[in-house]
Amino acid sequence: MIRIRITYEKGEGMRYTGNLDMQMVWERTIRRAGLPLAYSQGFHPQPRIQQACPLPLGFLSLDEIVDVWLEMEEPDLECIRTAIQKASPASMIITRINLVDLRSPTLQTRVLSSLYQVTLLEPIPEADLETKIFSIQQAVTLPRERRGKTYDLRPLIEKLEVNSSIPQSFMVQLAAREGATGRPEEVLLVMGMDPFSTRITRMKTILMEVEI
Amino acid sequence: MLNPHEIQARLEHILPRVEKPGRYVGGEYNQVIKNWDSVQTHVALAFPDIYDIGVPNLGLAIFYESLNDRPDVLAERVYVPWLDMEAAMRSNEIPLYALESRHAVRDFDVLGITLPYETLFTNTLNLLDLSGIPVISANRSIHDPLVIAGGHATYNPEPMAPFIDAFVIGEGEEVIHEIVDLHQHWKGSGGNREELLYLLTQIPGVYVPRFYEPTYHPDGTFKSMNRLESSVPGTITKRIVGKLPPPPTRFIVPSIGVVHNRVAVEIMRGCTRGCRFCHAGMVNRPVRERSVDQILSTIQSALNQTGFEDIALLSLSSSDYTQIQTLVERISQEIASPHLTISLPSLRIESFSVDLLEQLRSSRQGGFTLAPEAATDRMRNIINKPIPSEQLLETARAIYSRGWQTIKLYFMIGHPSETLEDVAAIAELCQLVIAEGRKMIGRRASLNTGIATFVPKPHTPFQWVSCDTEEQINAKIRLLQQNLRGPGLKMNWTDPRETMLEAWLARGDRRMSAVILSAWQKGAKFDAWQDQHHDHLWLTAFEEHGLDPAFYTHRTRFLDEVFPWDHISPGVRKSYLLEEYQNSLQGILRGDCRQHCYACGILPAFTRLRRENPGNGWKCPEVGSAPSSSQTSPLLEREG
Numbered sequence: 001m002i003r004i005r006i007t008y009e010k011g012e013g014m015r016y017t018g019n020l021d022m023q024m025v026w027e028r029t030i031r032r033a034g035l036p037l038a039y040s041q042g043f044h045p046q047p048r049i050q051q052a053c054p055l056p057l058g059f060l061s062l063d064e065i066v067d068v069w070l071e072m073e074e075p076d077l078e079c080i081r082t083a084i085q086k087a088s089p090a091s092m093i094i095t096r097i098n099l100v101d102l103r104s105p106t107l108q109t110r111v112l113s114s115l116y117q118v119t120l121l122e123p124i125p126e127a128d129l130e131t132k133i134f135s136i137q138q139a140v141t142l143p144r145e146r147r148g149k150t151y152d153l154r155p156l157i158e159k160l161e162v163n164s165s166i167p168q169s170f171m172v173q174l175a176a177r178e179g180a181t182g183r184p185e186e187v188l189l190v191m192g193m194d195p196f197s198t199r200i201t202r203m204k205t206i207l208m209e210v211e212i
Numbered sequence: 213m214l215n216p217h218e219i220q221a222r223l224e225h226i227l228p229r230v231e232k233p234g235r236y237v238g239g240e241y242n243q244v245i246k247n248w249d250s251v252q253t254h255v256a257l258a259f260p261d262i263y264d265i266g267v268p269n270l271g272l273a274i275f276y277e278s279l280n281d282r283p284d285v286l287a288e289r290v291y292v293p294w295l296d297m298e299a300a301m302r303s304n305e306i307p308l309y310a311l312e313s314r315h316a317v318r319d320f321d322v323l324g325i326t327l328p329y330e331t332l333f334t335n336t337l338n339l340l341d342l343s344g345i346p347v348i349s350a351n352r353s354i355h356d357p358l359v360i361a362g363g364h365a366t367y368n369p370e371p372m373a374p375f376i377d378a379f380v381i382g383e384g385e386e387v388i389h390e391i392v393d394l395h396q397h398w399k400g401s402g403g404n405r406e407e408l409l410y411l412l413t414q415i416p417g418v419y420v421p422r423f424y425e426p427t428y429h430p431d432g433t434f435k436s437m438n439r440l441e442s443s444v445p446g447t448i449t450k451r452i453v454g455k456l457p458p459p460p461t462r463f464i465v466p467s468i469g470v471v472h473n474r475v476a477v478e479i480m481r482g483c484t485r486g487c488r489f490c491h492a493g494m495v496n497r498p499v500r501e502r503s504v505d506q507i508l509s510t511i512q513s514a515l516n517q518t519g520f521e522d523i524a525l526l527s528l529s530s531s532d533y534t535q536i537q538t539l540v541e542r543i544s545q546e547i548a549s550p551h552l553t554i555s556l557p558s559l560r561i562e563s564f565s566v567d568l569l570e571q572l573r574s575s576r577q578g579g580f581t582l583a584p585e586a587a588t589d590r591m592r593n594i595i596n597k598p599i600p601s602e603q604l605l606e607t608a609r610a611i612y613s614r615g616w617q618t619i620k621l622y623f624m625i626g627h628p629s630e631t632l633e634d635v636a637a638i639a640e641l642c643q644l645v646i647a648e649g650r651k652m653i654g655r656r657a658s659l660n661t662g663i664a665t666f667v668p669k670p671h672t673p674f675q676w677v678s679c680d681t682e683e684q685i686n687a688k689i690r691l692l693q694q695n696l697r698g699p700g701l702k703m704n705w706t707d708p709r710e711t712m713l714e715a716w717l718a719r720g721d722r723r724m725s726a727v728i729l730s731a732w733q734k735g736a737k738f739d740a741w742q743d744q745h746h747d748h749l750w751l752t753a754f755e756e757h758g759l760d761p762a763f764y765t766h767r768t769r770f771l772d773e774v775f776p777w778d779h780i781s782p783g784v785r786k787s788y789l790l791e792e793y794q795n796s797l798q799g800i801l802r803g804d805c806r807q808h809c810y811a812c813g814i815l816p817a818f819t820r821l822r823r824e825n826p827g828n829g830w831k832c833p834e835v836g837s838a839p840s841s842s843q844t845s846p847l848l849e850r851e852g
Contacts (some may be wrong), residue, residue: 014467016234028518031519033520045550058227089465211740
């Protein structure tokens with residue numbers, strides 16, 4: 001058995017495919033690629049596919065990561081990559097495939113943070129955007145309430161800056177550890193903007209460095 | 213009309229705000245994207261319900277694949293938006309668009325709508341309206357697509373006649389290409405819309421209501437269908453294919469959950485059993501089978517191209533597929549795996565069916581489904597589905613004892629000659645079935661009963677029969693509710709109001725179209741959805757047009773009554789249906805017509821096709837090889 005790590009982009013056509021559905025998309029993609037998907041043991045064997053970090057519905061991504069276990073030895077990664085790309089929906093672009101040690105910790109536990117690019121669909125003056133960003137940067141705490149629980153958003157914001165290369169957009173890096181996940185929509189709400197009137201792209205999933 | 217970029221830009225603002233936006237974006241594996249400008253004919257294929265229900269439709273899958281196989285044609289998909297999305301589209305002035313290219317439906321050359329059941333009629337009007345296409349055919353211009361429709365509900369096209377430019381009666385596999393060819397020819401000649409409609413009347417199996425006008429007797433009954441042009445056919449006989457073509461394999465693989473995610477393979481078309489209530493059994497004759505080899509290679513290829521985990525082998529009566537044993541053996545040897553679920557619905561009630569399903573069973577087993585329909589011999593003789601209770605119980609014992617915990621039984625109530633005793637017998641039989649289950653596997657045994665209500669469908673031997681009254685249906689359902697209680701028992705039934713709506717629409721004449729239009733204008737849509745009741749809207753619409761719903765549903769027809777659908781022929785003769793109606797009144801059974809031809813009329817209607825397709829592919833007798841000018845063989849005259 002081998003474990004491969006697939007890094008891919010999730011584009012326009014997959015934008016509204018949620019996390020659970022992505023599990024199914026991957027299962028079918030691997031089968032179409034003709035690769036021997038490994039299943040868990042037990043009465044209801046499940047395909048062994050693990051996604052790194054859930055991407056909220058409606059987000060695009062340049063850096064999604066999934067681990068897939070295959071019942072094979074001595075893999076030709078280039079062949080696997082070609083087969084998977086060919087079997088993928090058009091909006092799923094494979095950017096990298098590498099082998100991972102079978103004993104390596106699960107992907108989810110290794111995610112540290114996520115870098116997002118937020119583009120406004122309803123333009124505001126650039127100066128206003130800068131002011132909003134500045135006031136968040138200056139804030140010491142940003143108490144928020146989500147699903148009946150209060151929390152401080154500020155420590156979850158690791159980076160927040162205007163994106164000089166693209167107008168009407170900014171970059172925000174948010175913690176994505178288990179139990180400490182910042183959401184770009186929350187940042188937008190603090191800025192007094194409607195999260196639905198934006199296009200959000202995950203630019204990078206930042207993993208904890210470990211030995212392989 | 214907005215162009216695809218403008219549509220896309222507006223969509224980005226509204227999609228995050230609607231439920232399940234994945235319904236509205238396309239992009240699935242196996243979708244076909246072609247260069248809009250490099251093809252001659254653009255066809256939009258529409259299912260008038262939401263994406264989740266429309267995607268698995270096998271009919272549209274057939275057209276999608278076969279049209280896109282042509283280099284000069286592109287076919288794209290259209291479904292109707294759910295209520296929230298419709299509101300958002302209307303308020304943002306986004307026209308209905310096709311998923312692949314985001315082109316507005318109105319930009320297509322042909323809009324093909326499938327109408328497998330009647331409760332899609334109001335959605336069809338909504339679909340046209342959302343597309344910016346006038347809902348009335350006569351109001352359309354050269355800038356509107358040609359609107360065609362087909363499917364089981366169009367065997368009585370009259371209620372939808374003013375809204376559809378042309379109906380395709382019967383099997384569309386060949387006709388769709390003939391229509392596209394004709395459209396290309398017509399477009400090249402620079403003709404007008406009226407000319408296109410007329411040309412379409414010359415394709416066998418195509419009905420263009422524009423050239424027909426119904427007349428009525430003073431009492432409101434139908435008198436005749438008059439032709440407005442002498443050169444259009446007086447009777448439109450359905451089209452069939454002599455040999456079933458290779459089935460589709462490149463199914464759309466949705467990126468979100470839909471009702472069925474599966475490879476569906478039609479193993480056989482038609483049914484020889486002759487159940488008298490069954491519309492599909494009458495209109496899909498003759499029986500034609502696919503070869504085991506073709507089915508196997510289709511499954512294999514479709515699995516490779518979709519990665520699906522479910523396979524459904526479809527037919528009206530799987531047990532009657534001649535090579536069923538071989539098929540099941542080869543599937544279990546060559547295809548089955550622990551991660552695949554294979555379903556074989558419509559099995560006969562006999563223990564052999566249990567043997568069959570046992571061979572296909574995977575770890576993820578569901579219930580075992582059977583359709584006895586009736587529980588007394590009297591009713592079984594009336595509907596021509598004679599399965600003795602003892603045979604059902606024996607089958608139930610086999611099912612429970614071989615590892616299934618759930619049996620699903622489908623019964624039908626509401627035939628006007630059915631008594632409360634006949635209904636009580638359904639509950640008694642179900643109690644006997646669950647008792648067998650308890651004996652075999654104790655408390656784990658469960659029985660789900662589905663109660664459907666009879667609708668006397670056109671082109672069946674029951675087309676002369678009345679519907680049961682709503683009070684009577686309710687009384688029957690109450691009786692079942694009282695007697696179908698107990699551990700392990702569950703019962704589902706159809707709301708009688710839904711049944712009535714289906715019956716009005718199924719049995720309507722052209723006057724009914726005004727009722728449909730009014731009901732839709734008042735807000736009726738999604739009539740197939742149990743939570744979207746518009747009963748009062750329909751009744752008001754009837755009243756507005758001076759029509760009495762009971763006239764359509766609660767009236768036994770005269771034996772010599774002309775029906776509004778008599779100009780549409782499914783190949784089965786009206787005289788044969790009448791004979792079968794009279795047999796039902798006397799409780800006379802008729803056997804499987806594979807054993808003995810009862811001359812339903814299919815062979816005389818399709819003599820040439822049968823001659824071109826000799827042998828076992830059809831389950832009708834062979835016809836003589838000598839060309840016959842009379843179109844009938846002596847064998848068939850015998851009973852006719």
